[in-house]
Amino acid sequence: MTPNAASSGPSRRSFLASTAVATAAVAGGMPLLTACGGSEGGSRDGTTSGKDAQKILPAYVASNVVKPDIPSKNGSALGFTRKLDLAGLKTSVSKKLGKGGKVTVMSPFWGSPPKQNNAYYRAMNDLIGVDVFWQNQDGNTYDQKLGAVLASSDVPDVVVVPGWNMGGKIPSAIISKFADLGPYLSGDKVKEYPNLAAIPTDAWRRSIFGGKLRGLPMPAPSAPSMVPLYRQDIFEKEGYQVPKSCDEFMTLAKEITNARAKRWACLDMKWTAFQAFGVLSGSEKPLGWNLVDGKLVNRIETEEYLEALEWSRKLFAAGVVHPDSMMGKNAPDPGPKFAAGEFLIYPNNISQWWGRTAEQATQNPDFKIWGMDIWGHDGGDPTLWADQPAGIFAFVNKKASESVIRDVLAVANVTAAPYGTKEYMMTNYGVEGTHYTVKDGVPVKTDKGNIEVMNAYVMVASPAATLAHPDFPEVAKGQVEWEQRMGAFAKKSSFWGMQITEPARYTNLSNDAEQLEDDIVRGRKKISDMQQFVSDWKSKGGDKLRDWYQKILDENGSAAN
Amino acid sequence: MTAVIDKRVSKPGRWQAPPRPAWEEEPSRAGLAGKGLALSLACLAILFPLWIVVVTSLSSRKTIDEAGGLVMVPKGITFVAYRELLSGGQVTRATVISLLVTLFGTLFSMTVSVLCAYGLSRTGSLGHRWILMTLLATMFFSAGLIPTYLLVQTLGLTDTYLALILPSAVSVFNILVLRGFFMGISQELVDSARIDGAGDFRILWQIVVPLSRAVIAVITLFYAVGYWSAWFNASLYLNDQDMMPLQNVMIQLVQKQEAPVGLGQAIKTGQLSGLAVQMAVMVMALLPVAVLSPFVQKHFKKGMLTGAVKG
């Protein structure tokens, strides 16, 4: 037993007692982020926080243009559940800040990009006073395009980089190719852009790269975002109760499963298991470290981690997991199978709660998806870990002139307008009458809206995390309340909220851990293989990495409670 | 010679066998049955999955959700997925772009490749081994993404259609195939032409190309299919979305259903399922094949290139 397992009580850990070498590992990301990799690295590693950061961060001036129906609590998003009142839309940008310049933005795009100079882009550009020219790039190959474009001398004025594309040497590129926005935004300077001033400070802190404020953030709720979603309609019909512990889940799962009738209980529940057992977050490498009794511990060195894997493995072994889950990341889209009732529970990002509801609403009125509260594995309260408060950033080319930077900030000030404003509606829905119509307080996109109003402008900067579904207000309410209930159990790990770049030589160190997790859970490898992996990991550099993180902690202090 | 065969073929109706040459024996009944069975099984193994694809592309979200994915038994037909693909005018524009790129790209590639293959087809000619090795090595050594991108950018080809043609214009594999067939052409024909005073260009144009119609059809098809289905170069070298060829537009239409969460993405409600769109894209990808197939096949008729090759 290694000392860093000290955090745990021995009683419930008997199955590990004999072998535990202490684990370490690392990890990939949440299911939706894994495909694109996620290791950090770069020549200019480290972080900036604490006092240095205070000097750089923009001042926070809360926006009181529109009051949310459910204010943020425990790191949740703001919730809006009322009907949309077109006439009552507020204005958050009182004067056009754009100076009529031309700005080129490269950004990932999912879907078929609309034509340049379409009605939506024209309306947005009119509103902002800047001619934005979009280079909407295929989101699925964006990492490669990004890598190549940043290596050339010809970088667009603005480049959007999602967190999951910040692998390899990209952090190095961010530091060497993009401008310091501090001179325009730090401290009170941000007040010139009121909607940017209303972006929470936590999100801005994440936008510090290489000691300078370089990013314009898309804020995210720090409350947990991975929800065990289930078919509430079928649960009600069959009289199933939502489980309150891992044992209850197993019992229920066996009751639900009837392979002959093509029904299984769930998909791979690994992500829920991590939450139930209180395993440190794997969504980003720095989040996997936490200070325990004066020593930094990685999530894979913990016994909770092994227990979570073991329990997930048991689900597979018991045959209650839908066989498609054996396919891993490239399994067929689970959507239709969930709708068909082939399985009833699966963990995924909270946004699918609304997505699946909206998909099914017209065709399948009985369908009801809802989020389960996460249970502590033994039936008690769970220990959860906070997510990062921002994950997608827009950067400005270092070679851009001051007038271009000002124009970019003018764009951001409009796209970051809060819900309930004219600017928000224009950014997210387009022009009323052309791109959307309002029926009974619910905005509905027209065909033109569905083609033109896609994920372009929202990528530049966004308001504080917001949940508003005028079409399904009860879902928005359910989501925010879930975030608040779960957020209450969420703790911040030692490096929460920091933008940390690991030294390049450690970046590949732990990449195989996630694969090994899946091998174990699916029964192809044993828990002891992971223990072996962890001890290798330590000697190959894991312990050095621990020292490196310790130094950051000593220099910057922790963001954690 | 070919003309004679063609006439023979067309007379008795296309489903019947043409008259058997006198020297050929009657086929055994078992042989015919075996052949028929093998071909039918092979075709069935392909047509059954194709059926699933087509039916799914024509199914509503409700049907797809009831089936839990791919649909085998149609329940009502809807063209909503195809309508989605063709709305917005992007597909029409992109189709024209793809057709032009394919046409000019294939012409260019064929010209360059046929010339090169012929230039290398005479063993013993000066430097042909060196050139061959130079070409061959590129089949195994590849360049990284960044150097290639920087080169194309330095040449000023980004945001031009040349970037979709030039970097991939030469396929060494295709040159080797052409060269192999060219070398198989009966040397007496070439020699007698030379004695008559024909130069290399004339020999190529008047003897080699006509006698190699089958392989030229095949390689043209290879190049055309290559240009038609390429998408990565476009996503790398083109920034202007209005210039994108069909494959890129199709891929992105499929992705519309799978955008990452939390981006304010419009979720399609109602009838349309992402799976149907994906299948519809697949069906549309098969259309050019169905159109091209007969053109290529007519060059494969038995004995068409009589005398071209020594057996």
Place this chain on the structure above:
Amino acid sequence: MSHSTVPRSSAEATTKIPRPGHPVVSDGATGSAGKRPTGKLSLRVRFRRDRLLLLMTLPALGLILLFNYIPILGNVIAFQEYDPYISDNGAISMLNSPFVGLENFQRIFEDSAFWNAVENTLVLFILQIVLFFPIPILLALLINSVIRPRVRAVAQAVLYLPHFFSWVLVIAVFQQLFGGAGILSQLLRQNGYDGLDIMTNPGTFPLLITAESIWKDVGWGIIVFLAALASVSPDLYEAAAMDGASRWRRMWHVTLPALRPVIALLLVLRVGDALTVGFEQILLQRDAVGPGAGEVLDTFVWWNGVRNQDFSYAAAAGLIKGVVSLGLVLVANKVAHLMGEQGVYKK
């Protein structure tokens, strides 16, 4: 979806597709007739004689030198710890990145996962040569023996189709039929047996991969053989028949010799490509069986080099693969010579 190190170029992407079904010809028998004497002539005379031939190769050669060789020089980063972003331009960064000698190669060779990937790759390659390669030849012969034009046309058109399916779709269809919740499994369960998940069984994974390739690309692979068969003169068959050769003997003595050069060339090139076995297909299914069974060389490089943007590592892996492949093709070519075939080139 992009390839390990190369951007997938359009023509390359498809011409490489039916790998094991590739056609190519060269006729050892006629080579001698066209051979030009080299020994006695001076370079100048030979140049004057062959200058037109050389001129003809120039456009292709120029394109290859420009678009392949110049960027291939970038592989120098295999010996560096390359960071493309330390200078204004990635090419200048190449001059500024530190040289690390053979460290990247060492990292690859010391990784047991690399050798595991090599082993899996070779197993798949052998399976494909044994199970895949002969099928297009047999199918081409079969189709060639059908004389009803409509039957021929329909069979050919149908057989091509799967080549144009994407791998994502092919795998989805296979999963629908043979997956753990697929038709076959449900049929078994309804009859009281256990379900059978063919798609996620590491033990039979190489067979599954080969079966999928056969389904997808065998039909496409026949077309070059058909082109070769189209060049066989009916006179030869007639002459053979007159000599009393049976149907089978005619196939043996007339048809096969006509195909031999094509088969030899394709086989040589396929051997040179032994380390490439269906990148996209396997990347999509690697998770289904885990890397122990599902990692091949190209996916290994993808996971460890390309995905992490470890450019130097990927370049080193590319160089290793290139050297081995080139060696293999030269050996295979030699073997072809010994068996009386011309192969890719002849001395």
